[in-house]
Amino acid sequence: MYNMRLRDYRRYKRQYIIAVTSLSWKTIICGVLACMCIVRVYAHDADTIALAARMDSVSGKPAETMRTLHVHASRPLATRQALSGKELQALSTTNIADALKYFAGVQIKDYGGLGGLKTVNVRSLGAQHVGIYIDGIRVTNAQNGTVDLGKFSLTTMETVELYNANKLDNCQSASEYASGATVYLRTRRPTNDSLSAQLRFASFGTYMAKANIQFARKGWRGFVDVEGLTSKGDYPFRYKSEFEDTIGRRANSDIKYARIEGALFKGGLSSHIYYYYSERGCPGGIVRRLSDKYTNVGREWDSDFFAQMSYSWQTGSHMFKVNTKYTHEYLRYCTDYPENQNTARVNNHYLQDDIYAAACYNWVPLRWLSLNASCDIRYSKLRADLRHFDNVHRLDQKQVLALQINHRGLQAAASVLHQHYKDYTRMHTGAADPLDKFTPAITLGYTYRRLSLRAWYKHIFRAPTLNDLYYTQAGNRNLKPEYTKQWNIGAEWHHASPHWNASIQADAYINKIENRIVCLPLKGTYTWSMMNYGYTYCRGLNATGNVRYNLHDWNFSLLTSLTWQRDVDRTNRESDLYDKPICYSPAISCGITGVVAWQRLSLTVSNLYVSERMWSYADPEDVLKPYSNVDVKLQYQHPVGKKAYLGACLEINDLLDEQYEHIPRYPMPGRNYKLTLSFSL
Amino acid sequence: MKQTIFTLLLATMAHVAVAQEKLILLNEGNWQSDNGRVSYFENGHVVSNQWFRDNNGYKLGDTPNDIIQVNDTLIAIAINWSNIVQFITPEGKAVAATEDVPNNRKLASDGRYVYISSYGHECGTVDGMKYFTKGYVAKIDVNTFKVVAATEVGYEPEGIAYYKGYLFVANTGGYAFQEDHEYETTVSILDAETMQLVRNVDTHQINLYGKMSQSGKYLCINSPGDYYDIQAATIVFDCEKALQGDEDCFVTLPYAATYNCTTMDGNFFAIGSRYSYYTGEYTFNYITIDPEEVMVSMGGPGVKETLPGTMLEDIKKMTMPYGIYVNPYTGYIYATDAGEFVSGGALYQWSPEGILLGKHGVYINPAHFLALPPDGNFTGIEETVPAKQDDAYIYDLTGRRVTYPQRGHIYIRYGKKYIINH
Numbered sequence A: 001m002y003n004m005r006l007r008d009y010r011r012y013k014r015q016y017i018i019a020v021t022s023l024s025w026k027t028i029i030c031g032v033l034a035c036m037c038i039v040r041v042y043a044h045d046a047d048t049i050a051l052a053a054r055m056d057s058v059s060g061k062p063a064e065t066m067r068t069l070h071v072h073a074s075r076p077l078a079t080r081q082a083l084s085g086k087e088l089q090a091l092s093t094t095n096i097a098d099a100l101k102y103f104a105g106v107q108i109k110d111y112g113g114l115g116g117l118k119t120v121n122v123r124s125l126g127a128q129h130v131g132i133y134i135d136g137i138r139v140t141n142a143q144n145g146t147v148d149l150g151k152f153s154l155t156t157m158e159t160v161e162l163y164n165a166n167k168l169d170n171c172q173s174a175s176e177y178a179s180g181a182t183v184y185l186r187t188r189r190p191t192n193d194s195l196s197a198q199l200r201f202a203s204f205g206t207y208m209a210k211a212n213i214q215f216a217r218k219g220w221r222g223f224v225d226v227e228g229l230t231s232k233g234d235y236p237f238r239y240k241s242e243f244e245d246t247i248g249r250r251a252n253s254d255i256k257y258a259r260i261e262g263a264l265f266k267g268g269l270s271s272h273i274y275y276y277y278s279e280r281g282c283p284g285g286i287v288r289r290l291s292d293k294y295t296n297v298g299r300e301w302d303s304d305f306f307a308q309m310s311y312s313w314q315t316g317s318h319m320f321k322v323n324t325k326y327t328h329e330y331l332r333y334c335t336d337y338p339e340n341q342n343t344a345r346v347n348n349h350y351l352q353d354d355i356y357a358a359a360c361y362n363w364v365p366l367r368w369l370s371l372n373a374s375c376d377i378r379y380s381k382l383r384a385d386l387r388h389f390d391n392v393h394r395l396d397q398k399q400v401l402a403l404q405i406n407h408r409g410l411q412a413a414a415s416v417l418h419q420h421y422k423d424y425t426r427m428h429t430g431a432a433d434p435l436d437k438f439t440p441a442i443t444l445g446y447t448y449r450r451l452s453l454r455a456w457y458k459h460i461f462r463a464p465t466l467n468d469l470y471y472t473q474a475g476n477r478n479l480k481p482e483y484t485k486q487w488n489i490g491a492e493w494h495h496a497s498p499h500w501n502a503s504i505q506a507d508a509y510i511n512k513i514e515n516r517i518v519c520l521p522l523k524g525t526y527t528w529s530m531m532n533y534g535y536t537y538c539r540g541l542n543a544t545g546n547v548r549y550n551l552h553d554w555n556f557s558l559l560t561s562l563t564w565q566r567d568v569d570r571t572n573r574e575s576d577l578y579d580k581p582i583c584y585s586p587a588i589s590c591g592i593t594g595v596v597a598w599q600r601l602s603l604t605v606s607n608l609y610v611s612e613r614m615w616s617y618a619d620p621e622d623v624l625k626p627y628s629n630v631d632v633k634l635q636y637q638h639p640v641g642k643k644a645y646l647g648a649c650l651e652i653n654d655l656l657d658e659q660y661e662h663i664p665r666y667p668m669p670g671r672n673y674k675l676t677l678s679f680s681l
Numbered sequence B: 001m002k003q004t005i006f007t008l009l010l011a012t013m014a015h016v017a018v019a020q021e022k023l024i025l026l027n028e029g030n031w032q033s034d035n036g037r038v039s040y041f042e043n044g045h046v047v048s049n050q051w052f053r054d055n056n057g058y059k060l061g062d063t064p065n066d067i068i069q070v071n072d073t074l075i076a077i078a079i080n081w082s083n084i085v086q087f088i089t090p091e092g093k094a095v096a097a098t099e100d101v102p103n104n105r106k107l108a109s110d111g112r113y114v115y116i117s118s119y120g121h122e123c124g125t126v127d128g129m130k131y132f133t134k135g136y137v138a139k140i141d142v143n144t145f146k147v148v149a150a151t152e153v154g155y156e157p158e159g160i161a162y163y164k165g166y167l168f169v170a171n172t173g174g175y176a177f178q179e180d181h182e183y184e185t186t187v188s189i190l191d192a193e194t195m196q197l198v199r200n201v202d203t204h205q206i207n208l209y210g211k212m213s214q215s216g217k218y219l220c221i222n223s224p225g226d227y228y229d230i231q232a233a234t235i236v237f238d239c240e241k242a243l244q245g246d247e248d249c250f251v252t253l254p255y256a257a258t259y260n261c262t263t264m265d266g267n268f269f270a271i272g273s274r275y276s277y278y279t280g281e282y283t284f285n286y287i288t289i290d291p292e293e294v295m296v297s298m299g300g301p302g303v304k305e306t307l308p309g310t311m312l313e314d315i316k317k318m319t320m321p322y323g324i325y326v327n328p329y330t331g332y333i334y335a336t337d338a339g340e341f342v343s344g345g346a347l348y349q350w351s352p353e354g355i356l357l358g359k360h361g362v363y364i365n366p367a368h369f370l371a372l373p374p375d376g377n378f379t380g381i382e383e384t385v386p387a388k389q390d391d392a393y394i395y396d397l398t399g400r401r402v403t404y405p406q407r408g409h410i411y412i413r414y415g416k417k418y419i420i421n422h
Helices: A003-007 A018-023 A045-059 A063-073 A085-090 A096-100 A466-470 B002-017 B051-056 B239-243 B291-297 B311-316
Strands: A079-084 A106-110 A118-122 A130-134 A137-139 A157-164 A181-187 A194-202 A206-217 A220-231 A236-241 A244-249 A255-266 A269-281 A299-315 A318-334 A347-366 A369-384 A392-407 A410-425 A435-448 A451-462 A482-496 A500-514 A517-521 A528-532 A536-551 A554-569 A588-598 A601-610 A627-640 A644-653 A661-663 A672-680 B022-027 B037-042 B045-048 B064-071 B074-079 B084-088 B094-098 B104-109 B113-118 B122-125 B128-131 B136-141 B146-152 B157-163 B166-171 B186-191 B197-202 B213-215 B218-223 B233-238 B250-253 B259-262 B268-276 B281-289 B321-326 B333-337 B346-350 B356-361 B366-371 B410-413 B416-419
Touching: A079 A085, A085 A157, A085 A554, A085 A588, A085 A627, A096 A106, A096 A118, A096 A157, A096 A181, A106 A661, A118 A130, A137 A299, A137 A347, A392 A466, A410 A466, B022 B064, B037 B051, B045 B051, B045 B356, B051 B094, B064 B104, B064 B366, B074 B104, B084 B104, B104 B157, B113 B157, B122 B136, B122 B146, B136 B157, B157 B218, B157 B239, B166 B218, B166 B239, B186 B239, B197 B239, B213 B259, B218 B259, B218 B268, B218 B291, B233 B239, B233 B268, B233 B281, B233 B291, B250 B291, B268 B321, B281 B311, B311 B333, B311 B346, B321 B366, B333 B366
Parallel strands: A130 A181, B259 B321
Antiparallel strands: A079 A157, A106 A118, A130 A137, A157 A181, A194 A206, A194 A672, A206 A220, A220 A255, A236 A244, A255 A269, A269 A299, A299 A318, A318 A347, A347 A369, A369 A392, A392 A410, A410 A435, A435 A451, A451 A482, A482 A500, A500 A536, A517 A528, A536 A554, A554 A588, A588 A601, A601 A627, A627 A644, A644 A672, B022 B037, B022 B366, B037 B045, B064 B074, B074 B084, B084 B094, B104 B113, B113 B136, B122 B128, B136 B146, B157 B166, B166 B186, B186 B197, B213 B218, B218 B233, B233 B250, B259 B268, B268 B281, B321 B333, B333 B346, B346 B356, B410 B416
């Protein structure tokens, strides 16, 4: 009964999935995945130089890397995991989501197929609490608050980092303090002039072509990167149980996209321009049908543009930074097809414009003390041709005051963030009341030789998105923000010698989420609304360990990660669900990756394991089975002439052809192959 | 001794011979999770929460939306998201299935044909594919399970009822908040035989959506409004007057009838709430409607804000009421609670007087009911006016009829609990 109205919220539904974990309903599903982690060694103090130097000799990366390393190195205070350079290339990754799944505490939500929306959930906070930052500037979506990670390429990135809570650097913008978990993408700074091209042939009718041109002259560095992909995505799947044996091919899971981006750097200046266009099918769940006649076709077109620039300079103990960004996003969602008889004939267009600017100031008055202040302002505008909808404008201002102390191995960081949101709209429901909040975070750390200990607490909220507040027949302008409180204690140890390199880190944490923003059916009506409902309590442990050994032409790496988590529902004491794990939350996920490299040949084998997850408590059979996902990647580069290389890379994903799901009835592709040929000059 | 054994035997036989309460309950499941399920409830306990699968070895499909009994041997189920109309025997065995009516909604029958409303725009008929701009009603021959005719009505037609050779179809226009058309306000009357439109009756209320109950010539139609400016309402509709062309063939009541059903004595129970996105506020109502009185007084008396016994308190305690039903054969009352959606829902059972008899675990989103005749003989009781009657039989607390009550036990007679002391 309810379902029919909601059916057409497809676009809408996709945005709320994670939020409603414990309260799933007809349209509500949420995804989950594994994790596994690779940590780049933290190099502290004296080791920094040695390691950086070693890495230079291995990767040929310039002093830039060393400096970056040093910055992080002096502040191992935050809980950080990172992948960079060769490690990043050695893993079976095509987009950011693929790289993040190797980190501990990360769950990827994926509807399967290449075109599917991919979002990341860190420590069960929900996708909307995870901030994605490109070179320190947040990628935002005022409409639904989630970022589709499939839109960003790894080839233009040098480092992918995950910080629980936030990064602790000297000169940060207020926005960088404003999320529960933070993913940093650092754009690659070219070190030489080069030209490269790639062609990829992959299973399910997938073809990709890519070209990159880069230069580094007189202190200027830059690149232009172009990529296009088309995929039918019609992978086979099978559901087999005592009451079913369904074999089929995924329909309407195709995608086409084109991406062009360029970046330019000089000294403290970094700039990035990006355009992405895609058309994709939005496949539904595999349900009983008598034939393939009706497919519930929905299609989506995206066109995203952003241009951003950041400039920083230093005078004495003072450091300044300004950030600015303009984003334009267009989304069209259409269901008006004859094969689709089940939903309203929708053809909606959404336009978002977003202007952002930040000014940051850092002062280091004493060797051991660093003070940071920043002021951010963001203006967002959402237009849509939904009925009962009018333009919404949002003004979002943030200020932060932060200090850091680093004295004889003892470290501390504290910050207070102020956020102010105000919306303007002529809609009949009226704009939401302005939101004005202060939230704190504090971190303590102690380093003794190779061992570091840390403890931190962060209190942060996510503001209701414009969809949450104003979406036709669902939005609720009275929503309160969704609060998270995180406590963490952790330790890390590392060892580095000319041939050996090892590190271990472990963090235990408690998260509480209050006033979850979820979409629920309204009691005794036939409609739904966004509501603040739900309280979850999560305890967990993230651990990662890696060992590396190199001798002459040989390199061996073993990278492992483990997540144990118990994320329980504490909403209603009277409920049967009280203190039960929330749906889709696995107790254990772990990963192990081995890399063997000899000269220009490398072999990577990885396995991600995710334990079983309930997707409902109505029946013990409502469970998603545990799965292991084995990926293999073999790479070789062959020199041609003096400077050119020809490369080939073969990847096999899901080697064991395990049939698994993140969301019930949304099958993931089984075994598949990718062959990539590359040429670089 | 012999006599004692004989008496005992007789008592046991009486106990098992005829099942009094037989109820089929459709659990909608989660959307796109292919977990629509059928629960079968008999004499105070749930026999199975996967009754269809038990009987057929495969799953029912996604989001079953309505169930009716067609005749002695046939039951029809509209499985909305699967685009399937599934026919089963009263024992639960699959007989036939068709996907000729996509986006099917609600069912009605005259015993020979099944009539289905659909939000879709195409229909596979014996004369080939038919296409419609708005929604339509399809007529399925239960001998061939083929669509023999389909007629366009309003946008998104929902509730459907059969009365004296005519079909009464409530149009919602429910996609109006997304599509380029307005909400509907009409009830379409079709000649069931010819499938020609007789007339559209304008109720002046938009969005005639959700469950529609029938009590003889009266219909109880819910209008949830648009959740913004227009408030929810309940329409009591007189089919007889509508056929005669009387303009006063309906009365609008300022209540929501989100979940409604017909009672043994020809009244309607309705529970629901009125909601506005502007204020975010609810107004709940729990009412008993006497359609006769309402029609006579044109909306004056005839509505009582009460339900029998403890029903009202019990329903108020529910997390998410999701359906209400009265067994037309026995008068036992049922309602479902969808709970928190990630756990199974609950089925509540009351005696005809509203004494809570039990609460039973079912599956996700239990919503649509069908009682089976105790003796197996389907009389088409849903289409007749049930006579008001005094129930002289003795029942136990789970609703089973008891022939030989035992001393010291609690039973129900004339709607009252009592203990046998003699």
